[in-house]
Amino acid sequence: MSGPLKLYGRGADDMAVISAHLQDAVAQLGDMAYLAHEQRFVLLVNRFCWEEKAAPMRVRSALQLANVTSIRQKKLNLTRREGVVALLAVHFEPDTPPTGEMRLQFAGGGEIRLVVEACEAILEDITAPWAAKARPHHDLEE
Numbered sequence: 001m002s003g004p005l006k007l008y009g010r011g012a013d014d015m016a017v018i019s020a021h022l023q024d025a026v027a028q029l030g031d032m033a034y035l036a037h038e039q040r041f042v043l044l045v046n047r048f049c050w051e052e053k054a055a056p057m058r059v060r061s062a063l064q065l066a067n068v069t070s071i072r073q074k075k076l077n078l079t080r081r082e083g084v085v086a087l088l089a090v091h092f093e094p095d096t097p098p099t100g101e102m103r104l105q106f107a108g109g110g111e112i113r114l115v116v117e118a119c120e121a122i123l124e125d126i127t128a129p130w131a132a133k134a135r136p137h138h139d140l141e142e
Contacts, residue, residue, distance in 0.1 A: 005051070005061070009121035015092040015102075018123045022063065022087050024048045024136035030081030032112075034071045041065045041114055043104070045087060048136055049129055056135045060127035063090070065102055067117040076110040085110060092119045 009015045025045035032043050042064050049057040077083065086107040094100040098118035105111050 002051075004125035005059075005123065006125070007123045009092070009119060009123070011119050012092045012094060015090055015119065015121060018063070018121060019090040021050060021123060022047060022061075022090055023050065025061070025087040027085055027087065028081065029076065029078050029083040029085060032078060034068065034114075036068075039066065039068050039117075041068045041071065041102075041112075043087075044126075047125070048132065052129070056132040057129040058132045059125045059129040061123060061125050064122045064124075065114060065116065066120040068102075068114045069117060070115045072113045074111045074113075075108065076106065076112065090121075092116075092121075094119070 005021065007018050007021065009018050022045065025047040027043060027045040031045070032041070034041050042062065045061050045063065046058045047061040049059055076085065087104065088107055089105045091103045091105070092100055093103065100116055100119060102114040102116055103111060
């Protein structure tokens with residue numbers, strides 16, 4: 001592996017890159033926090049290392065989303081702190097620039113929507129990677 005990943009997001013295109021790196025990340029609900037006084041949402045995940053082409057690997061990563069003014073959730077019970085979710089995608093949908101909405105989509109239809117004053121995100125690996133049991137696989141519906 002080339003070293004720890006650290007990506008910055010300032011718009012929809014940047015968030016598409018961050019989303020690609022977060023696809024199939026898993027997290028405990030207790031590893032999500034909306035820090036209203038800091039206008040920040042933080043999520044700790046075990047990220048699949050899609051950039052690693054040899055052996056399947058995972059790494060502990062932190063996603064920080066700044067400028068958050070409100071949060072809504074659908075089909076997630078954030079009080080079930082031990083519950084595990086699989087992150088499918090993160091999108092930034094601009095409104096009147098620079099404001100917009102961050103959407104975190106989870107397997108099973110769960111979703112978190114964050115209203116943001118501006119798109120500002122950091123995805124950073126915080127541990128050394130470890131061997132994963134397998135590469136994530138999705139059956140596509142026809």
